[in-house]
Amino acid sequence: MSRRTSPVIPGFGLTLGYTLVYLSLVVLIPLGAMFIHAAQLSWAEFWAIISAPRVLAALKLSFSAAFVAALINGIIGTLLAWTLVRYTFPGRKVIEAMIDLPFALPTAVAGIALTALYAPSGLVGQFATDLGFKIAYTPIGITLALTFVTLPFVVRTLQPVLADIPREVEEAAACLGAKPLQVFRYVLLPALLPAWLTGFSLAFARGVGEYGSVIFIAGNMPMKTEILPLLIMVKLDQYDYHGATAIGVLMLVVSFILLLLINLLQRQIAKP
Structure with missing residues (x-):
């Protein structure tokens, strides 16, 4: 060959x-x-670091918030990509630019803006406070920040795939009697699912490691709103390099396993 x-x-x-x-x-x-x-750490020392309650709480928060944010963007990003590809309307270019804004905007600036908006005294946060709940300084605020910074990954991954699907295929299915949900289930979903999983994986991976946009809106309360990247910075500030490295290895291994499973699922779906 x-x-x-x-x-x-x-x-x-x-x-x-x-x-x-x-x-x-x-x-x-x-x-x-x-x-x-x-x-350089013994297994007992390594296990003591990564199994500490503070580390496990930060691990759970980081990965769960990143997963929820990626899932939200998987739904909203699909709708946005569909609208931008299938329809032409005034202001479309503005929306395109707004979607790319998280790429260009420094994450710290995004975090400050979100905190000012959703803090208890902020424009939106004060209404949430009146309703009896908080957005900033809670896991909700962390998920909101991750949703903001990871949206472009899903939209930009789906747009080329949607653009390559001829409208005639959908029209032919409709002419043969397929209902809208059937058109989506049997015509669009098989073509979109591999790209959707790719966008979801990219958004999830970015969310797990996000730092700048989260630290301001999180409040950084140990065992409550402390994320793993911040905990690594805390260890470094304390000159605990072994602890920071152990947590970094933990993040890397868990992220690799989850992304590997998602890629295997994507490959299985993409098989003819």
Whole structure:
């Protein structure tokens, strides 16, 4: 079997070498250094760090808030992508730019803006306080911040896929007697689901590691609204490098397992 070559990109060996060197410098070596540093701990010390109640509470909060935010964006982002692809209306370009705003906006600025808006004395937060609940300084506020910063991942992943689905396919299904829900279930969903899972995975991964937009609206109360990235920063401020590294390894392993499961599910769905 002959290897397919490209007239533009250099040969396979050279290209692969550049790829591996770049990947090693940017990803593999830093992650390997973290594992090596964590390996200086005994298993008992490592387990004592990652099983501490404060760490487990932060782990649960970080991953659950990221999952809920990715799920919300999976629904709302699908509707937004559908609207932007299927309809032409005044202000469409403005909405397109607003969706990309979380990419360009510094996350700390987003966190300050969300906190000012949803704090108990804020424009929206005061109404929530009158109704008897809080948004800022609660897991709700954390999920809201993660929803804000991860929305573009779902929308931008689904838009090209939706644009490639001919409208004639939907019209043909409708002409054959399919109801709208049946058109969505049997025509659109199989084509959209792999891309939807990709967008969901990207949003979830970004949410797990998000720091700047969350620390302001979270309140950072241990055992209540403290996220894992903040706990790592706390360990570093205390010069507890082993503790910070152990928590980093925990985040990496759990994230890798969850993303691997999502990718396996995506591959299984994409099979003909």
